[in-house]
Amino acid sequence: MINIRARFARGEELKYISHLDMMKLFERALRRARIPIYYSQGFNPHPQIVFGLPLSVGVTSSADYVDFGLSEDMEPRQFVETLNKQLPEGLKLLDAKIRASKSNIMASITKASYEVLVAITQSPEMDEVNEKILRFFDNNEIIIKKESKRKVKDVNIRPMIHEFSASYIENKSINIDGNKDIQSPNLALFEYIDKLKNFYDLHEVRDLKGYYVFSLLLSAGSIANLKPEFALKAFSEMAGFDLNLLKVHRVGLFIDKGEKTLNPLDNELLAI
Amino acid sequence: MSIKISDKILQSVEKPSRYIGNEWNSVHKDISSIEARFAFCFPDVYEVGMSHLGMKILYHLLNEREDTYCERVFAPWVDMEAKMREYNIPLFSLETHDPIKNFNIIGFTLQYEMSYTNIINMMDLAQIPVFSCDRTKEHPFVCAGGPCAYNPEPLAEFIDFFMMGEGEEIINEVMDAYIDWKKQDLPREMFLEAISQIEGIYVPAFYEVKYKDDNTILSIKPISDKYPKKIKKRIIKDLDKVYFPDKVVVPYTGIVHDRIMLELFRGCTRGCRFCQAGYIYRPVRERSYERLLKLAGDLENNTGYEEISLTSLSTSDYSAFKELAEGLLVDMEPKKVNLSLPSLRIDSFSLDLMEKAQKVRKSGLTFAPEAGSQRLRDVINKGVTGQDLINSVATAFNGGWSSVKLYFMIGLPTENFDDLKGIADLGFKVVDAYMVTPKENRGKGLSIALSTSSFVPKPFTPFQWEPQDEIETLKEKQKFLQGKIKNRYIKYNWHDPELSLLEAVFARGDRRVGKVLFEAFRKGCKFDSWGEHFDFGKWMEAFNECKVEPSFYANRKREFDEIFPWDHIDIGVSKEHLIRENKRAYNEELTPNCKMECTGCGATVFGGGICFD
Structure with missing residues (x-):
């Protein structure tokens, strides 16, 4: 079996697809592409596709990762080109490499980064926000209530928050072309803000002044996982802000190796 | 395509992916080069409508035409409908998210009677007048087809024209006529005039129904000699050549x-x-x-x-x-x-094939003996015997299957309590067949699901003259069966007899039941085939207010010489x-x-x- 690890982006068009449906979507696209996907042996053969971390419904991403097992050799570049032709709008492979190492992606992911777009109706107070963020970080414990299986549990999320910062986008005409030099995740947010304008007159955001963008690096994966909504909720409650969360965009997934935090396509992780 | 429904709405409803469209193989066209826009409407939710083969065929067939753009429309689920009404969003198509009130032709497929309120509701949500007579040149034409169209009369006041029979040819003829009509910029009626000459097209407004004092039909006649007396269904002769x-x-x-x-x-x-x-x-x-x-x-x-x-x-x-x-x-x-x-017929059951096809997943087997006794199976011309069934299940049990579904009907003509008891007995015989199967061959955990639906007499069948059992009788029969089936391996399911009554009314209804549909819609009836939304009380109020007696349609035995509401439709038989x-x-x-x-x-x-x- 040949293993290929790929990075993909999910856009607005497909953000309402559940994780299970995403798996099916990939399986059908692979079949259309005639890519020799490896099927598990046994009574009920399953294609060898493992996602790094499920994307929640409504969340877009510019860097998600998936491991494919192939039964025949294929150049990663050819793999990307062939599969992309069969992927719908809103889903695109951006990069792929051969993975020689054994460790599968799902078990390895430890962190995820997000950009969260928030609408504000009062004048922006960046100094105040930054000061509140510092105070938020100063806490040894940040307790939230987490519901699971009819039980409510207190969880300390402070160790799961690694980075937390904010910036401000003014609500005036945003020229996407003029912002090409901005990092791609921000571009997704700008495009989204542009799209939001279609709904102003309806009901979306009244008396809009502007937006905050919160950039977060949080624990993710099988050992500790914190959703950005929870981190933001804890912050807004502590800071006394009323934050109208518009959109969550995932910017990256990471794997910790020793002291280093690496992106899943780092050669160091793919080698044997 | 751009998604024109805001995230605030999509995030607040169940399964937003029902409304986004843009799926693989969905068709996208440049609107500016299109002569006719057709909205293919399925009056149920996305998951149901998308499973319908007829829609798949006609959608792609229409889109083969360069002058036509066919888009899909489904009934929004109640949560989405509430949001749409709150924010005044008219019913839209999946492909372009454009309001269908701006389309040229709107086509509904009639697959089951209990979707009729959804049709009215969808027109209302689309901001299109629901009654045919209220639509003007600025509105789209509304047409319908599908199995329930063979008795079009309950919907006669809502639908401009019906297409009888298989749609592959007739729908192209209609589109040609539409584009002709549009280019000539003629009055609205002229299009209906034109297509009334196409074989298989029924324009209800061109026909008049007269009633006798006893409420049965005196006559159904075209209002002018130029319209056909009988509307003959269309078929495709050669399935290898058709699209x-x-x-x-x-x-x-x-x-x-x-x-x-x-x-x-x-x-x-x-x-x-x-x-x-x-x-x-x-x-x-x-x-x-x-x-x-x-x-x-x-x-x-x-x-x-x-x-x-x-x-x-x-x-x-x-x-x-x-x-x-x-x-x-x-x-x-x-x-x-x-x-x-x-579900293969039990007299031609091929275990070998199922072994090959299903490898190891031994999912449940389904059999439909329909009636419990040989006598009653002969009455309905089912043409299988109890022994056929037992042989089939015995073979299946020997092949490792252990889960069987059995479908029956209650309330069939001539049915008596011995026939009913036969349903339970057949269930027991299936249990016995499992018990005598060697342990090493059979699968573990025998489970038999025995379901009864209630007989609904349908137009164009030998039973179209037959009464349906009264609700009380059906309930009594269900209770009787429930009492007979005391077995840990058999689970008995039955259909709601109240729903079956309504099916019987609208299956054989005439034009006068149309107002009941409208009243029921006004009272909020929709998604009637979804148990959680079915409100029999509201339906009965609608019947009362319209002074329509459901039993006249459902429970009355007809004479052979009675004129039926669908007698002007010709199915060949x-x-x-x-x-x-x-x-x-x-x-x-x-x-x-x-x-x-x-x-x-x-x-x-x-x-x-x-x-x-």
């Missing part, structure tokens, strides 16, 4: 039938006397297995689906079933594509044949199937199919 899509839309979210559907043939040779499909789709016409294998290959390539199912009325009656099934297994096995077999079959039913006489012997039903008039093979 069938080589690609279908692959949904993003699970739908009811989430697989490739291969249509082997149309019609059914069997002639079960309760079954409308067995009559309205006559004569039987088959696709060649070579064509089917080619289609299966193309569909698989273009969709990437992991499963193919064979769909037809009685699939194992297909002449080349063995060649087809084996060909599919050979082609699809290496691609890891499953072959899903339909003659009334004389149906009367003969009705009499044979009471004599408990079987009628051989079309393959064995022609009994002169009248379907030969179409000059095609099995009648001439």
